[in-house]
Structures are given as C-alpha cells and as structure tokens.
Amino acid sequence: xxxxxxxxxxxxxxxxxxxxxxxxxxxxxxxxxxxxxxxxxxxxxxxxxxxxxxxxxxxxxxxxxxxxxxxxxxxxxxxxxxxxxxxxxxxxxxxxxxxxxxxxxxxxxxxxxxxxxxxxxxxxxxxxxxxxxxxxxxxxxxxxxxxxxxxxxxxxxxxxxxxxxxxxxxxxxxxxxxxxxxxxxxxxxxxxxxxxxxxxxxxxxxxxxxxxxxxxxxxxxxxxxxxxxxxxxxxxxxxxxxxxxxxxxxxxxxxxxxxxxxxxxxxxxxxxxxxxxxxxxxxxxxxxxxxxxxxxxxxxxxx
Amino acid sequence: xxxxxxxxxxxxxxxxxxxxxxxxxxxxxxxxxxxxxxxxxxxxxxxxxxxxxxxxxxxxxxxxxxxxxxxxxxxxxxxxxxxxxxxxxxxxxxxxxxxxxxxxxxxxxxxxxxxxxxxxxxxxxxxxxxxxxxxxxxxxxxxxxxxxxxxxxxxxxxxxxxxxxxxxxxxxxxxxxxxxxxxxxxxxxxxxxxxxxxxxxxxxxxxxxxxxxxxxxxxxxxxxxxxxxxxxxxxxxxxxxxxxxxxxxxxxxxxxxxxxxxx
Ligand SMILES: Cc1cc2nc3c(=O)[nH]c(=O)nc-3n(C[C@H](O)[C@H](O)[C@H](O)COP(=O)(O)OP(=O)(O)OC[C@H]3O[C@@H](n4cnc5c(N)ncnc54)[C@H](O)[C@@H]3O)c2cc1C
Ligand SMILES: Cc1cc2nc3c(=O)[nH]c(=O)nc-3n(C[C@H](O)[C@H](O)[C@H](O)COP(=O)(O)O)c2cc1C
Ligand code: FES
Numbered sequence: 001x002x003x004x005x006x007x008x009x010x011x012x013x014x015x016x017x018x019x020x021x022x023x024x025x026x027x028x029x030x031x032x033x034x035x036x037x038x039x040x041x042x043x044x045x046x047x048x049x050x051x052x053x054x055x056x057x058x059x060x061x062x063x064x065x066x067x068x069x070x071x072x073x074x075x076x077x078x079x080x081x082x083x084x085x086x087x088x089x090x091x092x093x094x095x096x097x098x099x100x101x102x103x104x105x106x107x108x109x110x111x112x113x114x115x116x117x118x119x120x121x122x123x124x125x126x127x128x129x130x131x132x133x134x135x136x137x138x139x140x141x142x143x144x145x146x147x148x149x150x151x152x153x154x155x156x157x158x159x160x161x162x163x164x165x166x167x168x169x170x171x172x173x174x175x176x177x178x179x180x181x182x183x184x185x186x187x188x189x190x191x192x193x194x195x196x197x198x199x200x201x202x203x204x205x206x207x208x209x210x211x212x213x214x215x216x217x218x219x220x221x222x223x224x225x226x227x228x229x230x231x232x233x234x235x236x237x238x239x240x241x242x243x244x245x246x247x248x249x250x251x252x253x254x255x256x257x258x259x260x261x262x263x264x265x266x267x268x269x270x271x272x273x274x275x276x277x278x279x280x281x282x283x284x285x286x287x288x289x290x291x292x293x294x295x296x297x298x299x300x301x302x303x
Numbered sequence: 304x305x306x307x308x309x310x311x312x313x314x315x316x317x318x319x320x321x322x323x324x325x326x327x328x329x330x331x332x333x334x335x336x337x338x339x340x341x342x343x344x345x346x347x348x349x350x351x352x353x354x355x356x357x358x359x360x361x362x363x364x365x366x367x368x369x370x371x372x373x374x375x376x377x378x379x380x381x382x383x384x385x386x387x388x389x390x391x392x393x394x395x396x397x398x399x400x401x402x403x404x405x406x407x408x409x410x411x412x413x414x415x416x417x418x419x420x421x422x423x424x425x426x427x428x429x430x431x432x433x434x435x436x437x438x439x440x441x442x443x444x445x446x447x448x449x450x451x452x453x454x455x456x457x458x459x460x461x462x463x464x465x466x467x468x469x470x471x472x473x474x475x476x477x478x479x480x481x482x483x484x485x486x487x488x489x490x491x492x493x494x495x496x497x498x499x500x501x502x503x504x505x506x507x508x509x510x511x512x513x514x515x516x517x518x519x520x521x522x523x524x525x526x527x528x529x530x531x532x533x534x535x536x537x538x539x540x541x542x543x544x545x546x547x548x549x550x551x552x553x554x555x556x557x558x559x560x561x562x563x564x565x566x
Contacts, residue, residue, distance in 0.1 A: 025530030032304040054546055060523045060533040065349040074532045218349045269526040272306050
C-alpha cells in the first residue's frame with residue numbers, strides 16, 4: 001500500500017486531492033455520485049457574511065478547452081452555512097475547508113471569526129483573489145500590502161489554519177505569496193481564475209452579463225503550473241496547486257513543480273467523478289513507480 | 304443521480320437537423336421522470352469542454368431517448384454518434400413536470416415548438432398511464448421542423464400541428480392554435496416547452512384563461528448538479544425575485560414564477 005497522505009504541517013490530508021471552491025457547491029451536491037469521504041478535502045463555495053445575489057446572467061461562456069465564469073459569489077452566507085450545511089459536512093471523513101470572502105478587510109475578519117466559532121472546519125481558505133466581485137476584476141491579492149493586511153487581520157480573529165488563495169492576475173505572484181507567508185498564512189493555494197473576456201460577434205456584446213469573467217480549465221494549466229513552480233521555490237509554507245487539473249498526470253505535474261496538494265475545479269463539471277478517479281490514478285502511478293510515499297515527488301522537478 | 308460513463312447507443316434516427324438517439328442506461332432510466340434532463344459529454348477531449356443539457360425524450364425499459372436539433376458544435380458532435388458507440392451521461396437531473404393524480408379523466412395540453420417537443424413525449428406517455436388525456440400541440444416554422452410527426456401520429460393521441468408557412472397543419476403560430484382551442488375546451492393543465500417568445504405568449508394565454516401551466520426553461524449549464532450557480536435566472540418565489548438554478552430548482556417552473564426575458 002502506497003502512503004498517499006499529504007502532511008501540510010497544520011493539517012494531514014489522507015490524499016492530496018481537494019475539490020476546489022465554487023466548483024463543488026457546498027459539497028453535498030456531489031454526494032449522490034460518490035462517497036465524499038474518499039476526498040483528501042473539499043473547499044466549499046465562497047462565503048460572505050450575508051447571503052448574496054451574485055452577478056446577472058449569462059454567467060458562463062465556453063472557450064476552447066476553457067470556461068469563463070462570472071458567478072459573482074451568489075451564496076447563502078455564513079449563518080445558513082453553519083446551521084444547515086456544516087453539520088452535514090462535519091460527518092464526512094475528509095478535511096472541510098471554508099472559502100472566506102469579503103467586500104473589505106473587516107468583512108473577511110467577520111466571516112473568519114464567525115466560522116471559527118463552529119465545529120467541523122479543518123482550515124479556512126482566504127479568497128482574496130476572486131475577479132468577479134469588484135469593478136475591473138480588482139482584488140486584494142493583486143497587491144502584496146493589501147494581502148499582508150488582510151491575512152494579518154484574519155489571523156488576529158481566527159485560530160484556524162489559513163490557506164491564502166492567490167490571483168494569477170499579477171506581474172509577480174511570488175511577491176504576493178511572500179506577503180501572505182510573512183503575515184502568518186499557513187499555506188497558499190494558487191491559482192484562482194484568469195481575468196478574461198468573451199465576445200458575441202453578431203451582437204458585439206460581451207457573452208457574460210458582468211462583461212468580464214474568470215478563465216479556468218485545461219486552457220490555464222501551463223500558466224498555473226509555472227506560477228506554482230515559481231511560488232514553491234520562494235516560500236517555506238506548503239503550496240496547494242490548481243488550475244486545469246483534469247487527470248492524475250496533471251496532479252502529478254503540479255506536485256513535481258512543488259505543490260504539496262492539489263485542488264480540482266472545472267474538471268468536476270466535465271467529469272463529476274474526476275476527484276475519485278484522480279486519487280485512484282495517483283495510487284496506481286505511485287505503486288507502479290515503486291514509491292512508498294507519494295509525497296516523495298513534491299518539488300522533485302529536475303532543473 | 305448517476306454518471307454512466309459507458310452508456311451504449313442502441314439506435315439512431317435523423318430528420319434533417321433533428322436527431323433521436325436511443326441509449327441503454329438502466330440506472331438512469333429507472334429513476335427518470337418527465338421533464339428531467341441529462342448532461343451528456345459530447346467530446347472525449349476538452350473541446351467543447353462542457354456537457355450539454357438535453358431533456359429525456361422517452362424511457363423504455365432500460366433505455367432512454369433524447370431528441371435534439373443541431374444548433375452548434377456540441378450537438379453536431381452528438382449527431383455524428385452511431386449505434387454501438389458509448390457516451391458518458393449524467394442524470395436524471397433537475398425537477399420535472401408535476402403529474403398530479405387529479406389529472407385523471409382530464410385533458411392536458413402539451414405544447415411544444417420545434418425541439419421543445421423533446422420532453423413532452425415522455426410527459427404525454429406518463430399522462431396516459433395516470434388516466435389523463437394528452438392533447439399535443441406541435442409547431443414549427445415549416446414541415447421539416449415537425450420531425451416527430453410520424454412518431455406522434457402513430458400514438459393515437461390528438462395532435463394539433465402548425466407551421467408558420469402553412470406547409471403542414473394550421474398556418475400560423477402554435478400559440479394561436481392553443482388560443483382557439485381554449486375557446487372550446489377546458490383542459491386541466493398545460494405543459495409547455497419551446498422558444499422563449501412562444502412560452503411567454505403561452506403563459507399570457509394561460510393566465511387569461513386561468514389555466515394552470517408549467518414550462519421547461521433553458522440556460523447555459525456548467526454542472527447540471529446545482530454546484531456551480533452558473534445557470535441561474537430570475538424567478539419569483541414567495542413574493543421575492545431571486546436568481547434560482549435552472550438545473551436544480553427547475554428546469555420546470557410554474558408559469559406564475561417565471562419572469563420572461565421580454566418582461
Ligand atoms: C434543461 C435543458 C434541456 C434541453 N433539452 C433539449 C432537448 O431535448 N433537445 C434539444 O435540441 N435541445 C435541448 N436543450 C438545448 C441544448 O442544450 C442546446 O441546444 C445545446 O446545449 C447547444 O449546444 P451546441 O454546442 O450545439 O451549441 P453552441 O451554441 O455551440 O453552445 C455553446 C454553449 O452554449 C450552451 N447553449 C447554447 N444554446 C443553449 C440553449 N438553448 N440552452 C442551454 N444551453 C445552451 C451550450 O451548452 C454551450 O455551453 C436543452 C437545454 C436545457 C437547459
Ligand atoms: C464556476 C466557478 C466558481 C468559482 N467560485 C470560486 C469561489 O467561490 N471561491 C474561490 O476561491 N474560487 C472560485 N473559483 C475558482 C476555482 O476554485 C479555481 O481556482 C479555478 O477555477 C482554477 O481551477 P480549475 O481550472 O481546476 O477550475 C470558481 C471557479 C469556477 C469555474
Ligand atoms: S448548471 Fe451548475 S448550478 Fe446549474
């Protein structure tokens with residue numbers, strides 16, 4: 001038996017595969033299809049303090065090998081989440097991670113503080129990188145200082161381990177990663193979606209109701225992989241890699257580039273069984289390559 | 304809800320741009336209700352990336368049928384599949400039409416425009432099993448849009464056809480035909496599916512005749528599972544207007560809850 005576990009220091013995952021925020025609902029949506037306890041972890045959809053309406057439709061546009069979304073974080077808010085959803089998720093034998101959102105610094109803190117008072121969460125993922133909420137796709141993760149401040153503020157109010165989710169819409173992602181580390185974040189996850197535009201030529205209108213959206217899926221994999229590689233070389237905290245992971249080979253590439261664990265997003269739509277299939281693929285691969293522990297390959301890129 | 308990655312296509316039929324596939328998928332067939340839909344992977348690669356939502360057209364034992372029109376790359380790829388090929392299907396998704404016990408002995412109008420007839424065939428068959436009488440209204444621009452004509456005529460149900468150009472049946476819109484009929488008869492309910500403008504007009508007609516109705520809506524879908532919140536539309540629920548998920552809260556909604564895109 002290969003040891004698939006991934007030790008992030010603050011959290012030990014039974015395997016490195018985590019379902020990514022926003023692509024897995026509140027988790028329970030996939031329960032009819034497979035036993036969620038197979039997962040290394042799952043990150044629920046972004047949570048603001050209050051319920052939110054989200055962006056006007058259309059919210060999705062397909063591009064070659066990619067998907068642009070502008071959901072705008074429609075959601076139920078922390079109170080309903082803690083009362084109605086979290087107790088059910090807590091019964092699963094997998095790490096439950098909440099994705100924390102905020103209009104401004106104080107809201108991030110309020111959401112984190114509220115969530116920390118409830119049982120069942122293994123960690124928080126700080127979503128300072130959503131391109132769909134502010135005008136022009138702006139977010140705190142585009143600025144090392146804003147990142148530092150937000151992480152610091154959340155660390156003050158929440159004892160839960162924090163994974164800061166980074167935006168790829170920056171010139172130097174390592175500077176932001178280092179700011180998150182310095183402010184006390186226990187890990188970073190990257191990447192969120194790439195700010196993008198799709199046009200309907202006949203009407204000359206944007207295909208999305210919110211004009212801009214975030215690109216995800218296989219189209220972004222090489223870019224995400226490069227960023228994970230760059231960040232993993234610079235920070236000492238664990239890196240969680242994501243962006244276009246559809247197969248166990250994709251997951252392995254991110255690990256070789258330096259990711260201790262991976263998140264699977266858009267693949268859940270295309271193949272709802274993607275996560276369990278990737279986990280099985282990782283196990284078979286490690287076995288056929290004579291590894292005792294899959295984690296041996298993390299950061300093993302030969303350059 | 305099941306994902307059948309290797310559902311075998313057992314039969315295909317086509318009429319111009321319209322196609323019917325029969326697929327063996329016993330688990331999905333067992334649970335399927337009229338108005339529910341499937342999410343079908345049309346390419347084994349990543350282009351197109353997303354699954355395509357298609358209504359369940361019919362269920363026969365372990366087999367299900369889909370009926371669709373080629374409108375783009377995804378449906379084109381699907382139309383090229385041949386008997387014996389395997390497809391990856393997910394379903395049954397969503398909430399279907401409400402077939403109520405009190406429909407027994409009553410006439411129920413089933414109104415479809417073009418490919419919108421897809422879910423109504425299944426509805427009409429189920430209506431028969433509860434002892435109701437389906438009355439079909441099937442409209443298209445021209446005769447070639449009435450791809451299911453022969454199949455429907457073989458059922459023995461009452462079928463009212465219309466074409467915009469008069470090439471078959473009533474010349475004009477299917478909504479006009481429904482309006483005419485409502486002057487003479489009193490169905491207990493109306494189920495509709497088709498182009499948005501057709502459904503919006505039908506909803507208006509139903510309201511004027513106090514005829515309760517349900518419509519099946521479309522929207523671009525990411526997951527079909529209620530997980531991505533990509534498929535929402537504004538829906539009136541309990542005095543409030545909210546973005547609800549077409550895939551999960553629908554695709555079928557009562558007429559009075561729908562905000563039509565022209566409103
Ligand atoms: C619940 C539901 C049931 C449906 N049932 C049927 C059916 O039984 N028969 C049938 O012919 N069609 C049906 N449709 C419409 C069908 O899904 C679209 O025609 C199809 O997705 C178009 O894909 P394409 O790649 O050929 O076209 P493209 O225009 O290339 O598609 C581009 C993107 O837009 C989406 N899209 C385009 N048109 C529609 C549409 N009208 N509704 C939803 N998404 C769309 C596609 O899924 C894809 O993501 C249904 C739609 C929904 C939501
Ligand atoms: C429909 C959709 C909704 C998303 N919602 C969130 C969210 O709520 N919070 C978040 O941090 N990331 C969100 N993301 C970003 C994903 O978690 C992920 O970072 C991104 O899609 C890249 O990974 P992928 O290519 O595997 O999908 C969303 C992505 C999609 C496609
Ligand atoms: S298609 Fe994903 S929520 Fe409806």
